[in-house]
Amino acid sequence: MATDPGHDVQRSVAHNPRVPLEVIIRLAGTAKIGRALLPRVAAASPAEVRELAGSPDPAVRMLVAGRRDLPPEIRDALAADPDAKVLKSIAPHPGLSDRQLRAMVDQHGVRVVTKVATNPDVSPALLEHLTRHRPPVRKAFREVARHHNATAPALLACLTDRQARPIAADHPALPPEVIADLLSDEDWQVVEAAAANPSLPTSLMSKLMPW
Template identity: 50%
Template sequence: MPSSLLYAVAVNPALPPALLDRLIHAADTDQELAEALADRPDLGPEQVRRLAERDGHTAVWLAHRGLLGAADVDPVARPLVALALLDEGRGDPAWARRLARDPDPYVRERLAACPGLPAETAELLAADGSAEVVAELGLHTDRPELLTRLAAHPRAEVRRWVAANEAAPPGLLTALLTDGDVRVRRQAAGNPGTPGAAAARHVVDHPTVRRQLSEHPGLPAATYHRLADDRTSWVRGNLAENPGIDLPLMHRLASDEEEGVRRRLAHHPAVPLDLLERLATVVRIGPVLLPRIAAAEPAELARLAGSSEPRVRMLVAQHRGLPATVRDRLAADPDAAVAKSAAPHPGLASEQLTALLDRFGGKIATAVAANPGAPTALLDRIATTGPVPAKALRAIAAHPHAGPGTLARCLASPDRRTARAAASNPALPVEAIEALVRTACPGREERPPLEDR
């Protein structure tokens, strides 16, 4: 059996406890398997201990998941695991001073990113000989007096990350706008904590500063309009998604020569619906739920669902919280693209899904298979009516209603993603799971469970 299937079995919620023990033993020589097992929610204390002993990467992940505590970790032997606990706020504060003196600069750099460091530890890191360590502290600390000192650091790399820290005082960020290094000015220009009026004065600065400035949410309206004249489409694209721009600028950007700018405007959370309808006809937005559609009122959704333009109806069909009448209307839409967008909606009945498949066949098979309410019989029909789209079979392989025969077919698929999805599906019969584990881990039946050893 390909090792990738074994990793998929390792995360299957239906894996019997005895087989879980066997895979943990197998993980003694397989790091990827250990990491897959570390994701399971049903690990017992002894199983966690065995996995944590396997390697540092697995132990770090177990620590982040809350399965290891301070009493389980030696910060000298396993500093990265101790850092994971400190980062989660569950480590021993006494570790911080020790780790701040660790000879490995990577350890000190990771420590500098941890929240809530004791003042003494922060001072040690601020005086560190590695600029990378100090820069990391400058990005993450929330102590104003320390940020003020770091903003005067001789290394531009340190000042740059102070300028990116949203906890930096506004006056300090304003001062960094005049730094001699353009990278520092660029970070300060885009920091939302920088006063908008001060940042706006740098609209004539270096192109990279303007690019960062175009992301600032608090500039004067006139500055945004001035940035819209920038020849760089990246600047105009940033503006198109900026929550601070006004309605006249949205209309202006809707006619931008670059399709990418217009597409980004469609993702603006406050774009007017009439403008969004226009954008839907001039840019390829794709099958995505736009923020403005997600926030629309029921009456707005009903109006859009009645649009004569299929591309507008398709945007509405991506909404998974539609009123039932709107959802049903879109599921019965004569346009295949609209029906395809509506087909995964969890509220659709089996009869509606069957009707969709009858009308559009393979064009919509993947979308129907992705519906969480699709019945076993319908999934079996899709899987056995050729040619089966690869994405449809992949969706079926992961579906909780997939039947045993269909899952067996998916396991044998030459498409690795399909086979992995089937191997990790909790609907996979226990007998099939046992067969997969026996094939990958022969000769381990005689080994007793961990708790009995």
């Protein structure tokens, strides 16, 4: 079945949790597997993880980089991979340093910015840096806007993007005076998010309460 070129057959084979690992390796570069973590890769043994991470094929390395429980030495090796596909897959992995994440952006720019913004450990300073990237990466604004480490300057930048604006309006790090201004925004989703923001001044909250 792994050699069947029919619609979605190879992809379905790759997602089968009982597929042999060698079949996954063979399909990685040819089948449209996608970026989702495959069940067989998620269940790979430590020895199999090392095999996948050391593959000469970046499509194979990308698959194992999708795991979020990699040993530090393998995680760090994949974080220094020269291929952007691998970096996009490993960028959200917990435990990566700002130096590693910034190096990804310096090396591949717009191709990895959004994924770097999803890393749970990315620093406030790096999030601000991502919002200043040129050319801007609009999808990254949405990720920065929902990140718990986002700062006021980063959130103000996110407010310039139409899709990120409602997300940023709900972030507690947004300055109270900005939240107050958003209560009169022309977008009802922004108004609703600002009204629910926990940093909204109490005096304004009382005015919003129905009587």
